[in-house]
Amino acid sequence: MKTLYVSDLDGTLLRRDGTLSPYTLGTINSLIDDGVYFTYAAARSFASAARVTRGLRLSLPAVAYGGALIVRPDTGQAVSWTTVPQEDARDLIRAFRELGLSPIVYSLIGGTDRVSWVTTRVNDGVRNYLDSRRGDPRLRPVTDEAELYRGEPFYFTCIGERAELLPLFQRFSGDERFNVSLQQELYREEYWCEITSAAASKAGAVARIKSIFGFDRVVSFGDTESDLGMFRVSDEGYAVAGAAPALRDAATAVIGSNSADGVALWLSEHAQRSVPDGVRHDNGDPAELAEPALRLLPAEDRAKACCFTGHRSITPAERNALIPRLGLLVLELYGKGYRRFYIGGAYGFDMLAGLAVVAAIRNGCSDIELVLAYPFPGHDSRWQEHDRALLRRIASYAAEEVNVCPAYFPGAYAVRNRYMIEHTSACVAYYLPGREQSGTGQTVRLAEQAGHKVFMI
Helix, strand or coil: CCEEEEECHHHHHCCCCCCCCHHHHHHHHHHHHCCCEEEEECCCCHHHHHHHCCCCCCCCCEEEHHHCEEECCCCCCEEEECCCCHHHHHHHHHHHHHHCCCCEEEEEECCEEEEEEECCCCCHHHHHHHHCCCCCCCEEEECCHHHHCCCEEEEEEEEECHHHHHHHHHHHCCCCCEEEEEEECCCCCCEEEEEEECCCCHHHHHHHHHHHHCCCEEEEEECCHHHHHHHHCCCEEEEECCCCHHHHHHCCEEECCHHHCHHHHHHHHHCCCCCCCCCCCCCCCHHHHHCCCCCCCCHHHHCCEEEEEECCCCCHHHHHHHHHHHHHHHHHHHHCCCCEEEECCCCCHHHHHHHHHHHHHHCCCCCCEEEEEECCCCCCCCCCHHHHHHHHHHHCCCCEEEECCCCCCCCHHHHHHHHHHHCCCEEEEECCCCCCCCHHHHHHHHHHHCCCEEEEC
16 A cells, blocks of 8 residues: 655654754655655744755655645645635734734745735844744745735734733634634743634645545654644554653554654654555566575574564553563463574564563573664664663673674664574564564564564564
8 A cells, every 4th residue: 555654843753953863864765765655744834844854855745834835845836725715814914903913924925935024013022033034035024014915825923922912812713714823932932823724734734645646544743732633634643752642642652752763763664665666576576686685594503593573663552462472472482492582672562572581581581592683883872761771671681782783774674684584493573464564574574484483473
């Protein structure tokens, strides 16, 4: 199936400093090159989003202004938009006049988004906003109100004190024609009252991209309640660690945080590559021919060795079910003569498998050799501290720790998986249907190719 992967930016794909980490940038570009369909849905303007995602090689349109615009990433031109209908805009303009407010108006003029304001109606908050965007080609200062509303407006914002903006918010917050918010600027005293058409939403924009490009499924990523609508139109929705409680409750699962490359790590494990038209899946497939042959250790050296592979995203319910099953399976494998257990050291299933092996060691199976096979040095450097502490606890029981690759590169996790298969004769897999193109699916196929005993859990 053809799957669209779409991520929120701030708090989800971007780090806390509002940038993409080198790992996230490199991983997602590599996945896009491999045929993964990825884009983002941002509350930011496209100009702002393009700056913080510079270097990301998008081929699909991106969502900007919270869904008001869908924009071509190469030209910045809007290809679809949701403006405020003329009659609704007139009601807003009438309210601005009655309340003595002068908004900043975002409009489509000549197919390009422009930002207009009246130069004689600038307060400290508006001045700070404009100062932070000096040199932005979208800026369009005007000297009279009539020119302020030229074009097709899609976003209005008033910046000022809460008391002066509250009447505007109260007038339209219950109006089904609009999305209205009133919130304080994060690092300053002033408030913002923002208004768009109710039809402008990330959910609507993502649904349009899905329809236009003929995607079968949508998988989305977010961190705040503003992403709830996008989750509802997605087949799977993943909340990053630290996301709003309401979004976590609605999520398929919670993944790593934005500061720990959570989205990129999830995609590297689960994203489905698309096969270009004309590429065959038989012995003549050049991709298959380019894959190096497995270099298995001699059978006698692998006979008592088993590896584990599984998905990184584990729901609380899955975790509760997996822990006792893994514990029993490790003891069963021990009873069958397995003594060397390879764990990949990643999020999710790897950690649960590591804990199960540690429990067996602590409960009398002292001759077990636990091997932690890391993809590259520092693979956990962006994890949250409690996750790193858990890995250190597991590592304290390891007989051996191996960095399979000397440094990160986009295929490092796949090389790690091959290493574990080459050193073992059995594989325990937590492998869910529909994830054939995931790293776990690829590892299971390698295990079957190598003639391993595969234990599905």
